[in-house]
Amino acid sequence: MxxxxxxxAFALLLKRDLVLAVRHRAEMINPLLFFVLVTSLFxxxxxxxPKLLQAVGxxxxxxxxxLAALLSLEGIFRSDFxxxxxxQFLLSSHPVSVLVLxxxxxxxxxxxxxxxxxxxxxxxxxxxxxxxxxxxxVTLALGTPVLSLIxxxxxxxxxxxxxxxxxxSLLVLxxxxxxxxxxxxxxxxxxxxxxxxxHLSLISALLVLALSLSPLATAAALRIxxx
Amino acid sequence: xxxxxxxxxxSPKYFYRISGRLxxxxxxxFVLVTLAGLYYGLVKAPPDYQQGDSYxxxxxxxxxxxMSMFVYVVMATAxxxxxxxxxxxxxxxxxxxxxxxxxxxxxxxxTGSIWGKPMWGTWWVWDxxxxxxxxxxxxxxxxxxxxxxxxxxxxxxxxxxxLALVGVINIPIIHYSVEWWNTLHQGPTVTKLDKPSIxxxxxxxxxxxxxSFKLYYAFVVLMRARCEVLERERHTGWVxxxxxxx
Numbered sequence: 405m406x407x408x409x410x411x412x413a414f415a416l417l418l419k420r421d422l423v424l425a426v427r428h429r430a431e432m433i434n435p436l437l438f439f440v441l442v443t444s445l446f447x448x449x450x451x452x453x454p455k456l457l458q459a460v461g462x463x464x465x466x467x468x469x470x471l472a473a474l475l476s477l478e479g480i481f482r483s484d485f486x487x488x489x490x491x492q493f494l495l496s497s498h499p500v501s502v503l504v505l506x507x508x509x510x511x512x513x514x515x516x517x518x519x520x521x522x523x524x525x526x527x528x529x530x531x532x533x534x535x536x537x538x539x540x541x542v543t544l545a546l547g548t549p550v551l552s553l554i555x556x557x558x559x560x561x562x563x564x565x566x567x568x569x570x571x572x573s574l575l576v577l578x579x580x581x582x583x584x585x586x587x588x589x590x591x592x593x594x595x596x597x598x599x600x601x602x603h604l605s606l607i608s609a610l611l612v613l614a615l616s617l618s619p620l621a622t623a624a625a626l627r628i629x630x631x
Numbered sequence: 632x633x634x635x636x637x638x639x640x641x642s643p644k645y646f647y648r649i650s651g652r653l654x655x656x657x658x659x660x661f662v663l664v665t666l667a668g669l670y671y672g673l674v675k676a677p678p679d680y681q682q683g684d685s686y687x688x689x690x691x692x693x694x695x696x697x698m699s700m701f702v703y704v705v706m707a708t709a710x711x712x713x714x715x716x717x718x719x720x721x722x723x724x725x726x727x728x729x730x731x732x733x734x735x736x737x738x739x740x741x742t743g744s745i746w747g748k749p750m751w752g753t754w755w756v757w758d759x760x761x762x763x764x765x766x767x768x769x770x771x772x773x774x775x776x777x778x779x780x781x782x783x784x785x786x787x788x789x790x791x792x793x794l795a796l797v798g799v800i801n802i803p804i805i806h807y808s809v810e811w812w813n814t815l816h817q818g819p820t821v822t823k824l825d826k827p828s829i830x831x832x833x834x835x836x837x838x839x840x841x842x843s844f845k846l847y848y849a850f851v852v853l854m855r856a857r858c859e860v861l862e863r864e865r866h867t868g869w870v871x872x873x874x875x876x877x
Contacts, residue, residue: 557797561777561790571776575794578769579801582808589812610804621797624714628789 413498414506421510424483431479436518439472443526454531461530462591463584465540466547468526469519470580473551474573476515480507480556481563481626490563491630500623508549508556508619516548532595539594539604543587546607553614554579560625583610641718643860644869650853657850661843668839676832685749690836692742694844695735696760699767700802702732702848706774707799710792720856722788723863725795726778727855731848733771740764763809770798784863 425432446464447457484490484507493503523544527537558576562568590603672690679686706728713721743761744754755761774791781787829837864870 557793561794562780565780567780571773571780574769574776575773578766578773578805579797581766582801582804585808585812606808613800617800621793625790625793628786628793631786631789 410498410502413496414502417503417506418510421507422513425510425514431476432514432518435472435476435515436522438475439468439519440522440526442468442471444529447530458531458533458595461527461532462536462540462595463588464530465523465526466543466584466588466591469523469544469548470551470577470584472519473515473548473555474576476511477552477555477559477572477576478563478569479515480511480552480559482559485563485630490626494627494630500626501619504556504560504619504622504626508552508622511556512549512552516544516552519548520544532591535597536591536595539600540591542604543590543607546604546611547583547587550583550607550611550614551580553618556622557618557625560622560629562629563626564629583607586610641720643720643864643867646720647857647860647869647873650857654850654853657846657853661846661850664839664846665843668836668843670836671832671839672836676836677830679833682750685746686833688742688746689833690840692739692746693837694841695739695742696764697841698844698848699732699736699739699764701845702728702735703767703771703795703802704799706732707792707795710788710795714789714792714796719785719863720860722785722792723856723859724852725792726788727852727859728848729771729774729778729791731851731855733768733775735844735848736764736768736771740768759810759812762812763806766805766809767802770802774798 443464446460450456450460481490484493494500496503520541523540524537527540532540555576558572558579559568561575562572565571586603586606590600590607593600593603668690673687676687678684706725709721709725709728712718713725740761743764747756747761748754774794777794778787778791781790861870861873
């Protein structure tokens with residue numbers, strides 16, 4: 405197979421997933437609603453004191469983003485598994501890890517990017533200063549792809565199970581911890597007016613690591629789940 | 632010869648025979664080393680000038696924490712061997728290690744919490760190393776849950792191996808991220824190679840207990856692996872023979 409046809413397969417797969425998402429708009433919007441809803445529950449739960457909200461804001465937004473991503477993860481492979489498309493991927497002559505990357509990219513475009521767009525609004529609701537909101541956007545831009553990439557491994561491992569949902573969160577959430585720590589603390593640091601280059605470098609490193617290793621692990625996990 | 636040895640060890644029948652002979656010796660060694668470690672730790676070692684007698688829980692806590700990491704690495708290594716060379720026995724060792732490792736992690740958390748109460752004045756603090764042990768426990772529980780959820784045990788073992796490998800890449804990242812996030816824990820006192828800041832009278836029981844925990848793990852993992860091998864190989868000739876002769 406030439407690399408040209410691989411690029412074509414990548415583009416076709418990406419387009420197919422995006423078209424599917426546009427036709428099922430609810431699946432796209434639900435995680436977003438969930439994200440906004442969870443974030444707006446916190447002021448109700450812990451009180452609306454602006455100082456308090458500003459202090460917990462970055463953590464709250466990031467935890468909500470984590471949960472919203474988790475909620476949408478199953479969509480990466482579930483329907484393809486059920487109708488047999490996934491088996492066709494494995495049988496195709498293209499490297500599965502590249503096809504996986506196309507599906508993960510589509511998933512991020514469908515669920516990660518909308519979080520990014522709406523997050524400044526939530527930052528304003530929680531009273532974050534302007535600089536912190538910009539850093540929040542940057543951390544989400546770098547971090548949400550990591551959520552999709554790591555999550556794909558978990559979904560690939562659990563896609564064959566009838567009740568994969570609970571186990572999926574047990575598998576994936578502990579792996580999200582470093583990202584949560586660096587991202588929330590970057591926004592915190594920015595709110596205090598300090599430089600955040602180190603945090604952003606670490607998150608970028610996580611992204612590069614996840615980008616290079618997780619498609620391979622996902623492909624291997626898919627082969628096992630479908631064996 | 633080397634190859635031959637591995638080839639033999641990878642055969643479940645041979646493993647079953649050898650491990651059956653090894654277990655009693657490992658168990659005896661474990662009892663002896665544990666008794667020696669406890670004697671030196673609880674009787675011989677002097678009380679700490681700051682922490683009094685309560686530091687003695689260290690002789691359980693520290694080896695348990697070491698084992699919690701060690702077992703995870705063993706599990707991931709065995710899982711990788713199973714994935715790459717398709718050695719069934721490695722899969723068995725990997726999955727037999729999971730729950731032992733989870734219990735070591737739990738033990739490290741509980742003893743740490745009991746130790747923390749007199750030292751820090753609270754049962755739980757979001758201290759870096761406690762937190763990374765807690766996350767390690769979640770990683771173990773994920774492995775166990777995934778293994779139990781998949782019906783076909785060979786598929787399950789391979790899925791678990793992938794998860795363990797992903798986890799083992801993440802453990803250092805989690806460890807350092809939590810370390811930078813918050814730390815209250817006392818610094819390492821043994822691993823400073825030039826001059827450990829722990830007195831010899833306390834170091835000896837600590838190392839004895841570390842060896843005792845290793846021995847415990849070795850014989851329990853062999854026992855669990857034997858059961859698992861029997862269950863997996865129950866339709867083969869040698870297991871039937873074994874059942875008939877008993």
